[in-house]
Amino acid sequence: MKITVLGCGNSFSVKNYNTSFLLEEGDSKLLLDCGNLNLLALHNAGIDPKDITDIYVSHKHSDHCGGLENMAFFNYDWKKKPKVSNEGYVPNLIVHERLLPKLWENTLKGGLQSIEGFETTLETYFNVFPVKDNEYVKWQGWNIQLIQQMHTMNGSSYNEAFGLLMSKMFNESIYFTTDGIYTPQLNWIYNEAGLIFQDCECTPFASGAHANFNEISSDISGKCIDPKNRGKIWLTHYQDFVSNNKDSNGNPFDWNKAATDAGFNGFVTLGQVIEPLTYR
DSSP states (O other), X not given: OEEEEEEOBOTTOSSSOBOEEEEEETTEEEEEOOOTXXXXXXXXXXXXXXXXXXXXXXXXXXXXXXXXXXXXHHHOOTTSOSOOTTSSOOOEEEXXXXXXXXIIIIIIHHHHTOOTTSOOXXXXXXEEEEEOTTOEEEETTEEEEEEEEOOOEETTEEOOEEEEEEEXXXXXXXXXXXXXXXXXXGHHHHHHOSEEEEEOBOSSSOOSSSOBHHHHHOTTSTTOOOHHHHTTEEEESXXXXXXXXXXTTSOBXXXXXXXXXXXXXXXOOTTOEEOOOXXX
């Protein structure tokens, strides 16, 4: 598999777009999250949106799903409306079943329902694949399991976000955290995975919504990641000042050195290509 970093910024990033990865295997191209800046990120990478065969959305924050409206309209067949099943190009949309109604009603309906002459649904624009708890998605020989993350709170309940754990025979397994804080309950995944893409905010304070660099890299923190697993990890979803080699106050700071000194692989960069190991 070939993994290309389309974006590695947080929700407020301009320089690094929103965190998103393009996974390529065989003739398939899976877009992992589709934020507000995704069409621009695809253009920057020289990728035609019509080449995307599959889209995965982890949760309903706009930096992870806000680009779906653009993708839907960009790929819609305006000559054959409404969509006739399996005619022309319709990308697959992979989403946890509990997230689907919220994604449509709370995020996408206001824009995507605005076609003159007929009522639309999410299925007008995508082949929708809802995923149940503890259910595996099959993609190009990979088994994909959705892992619920502890992200933001809606009153007394968590706003659902789902990471991806991917496994395939003769390949190292891959874990995309998407958005969420690190907790020791996830250690079984960190031990199992051979390659990990970890969201990581770099503010001096912890927001409580993401893994924080100071916490996951400090051996005295109760939220530190086991040093034996850090060599598997690439950090992403960071603030623009990181790639400017500045701290949050504008002072010079070498983030990659700090990351590698702590045992991580470093921070991913735009356009970076990573290929998981294969075992033959």
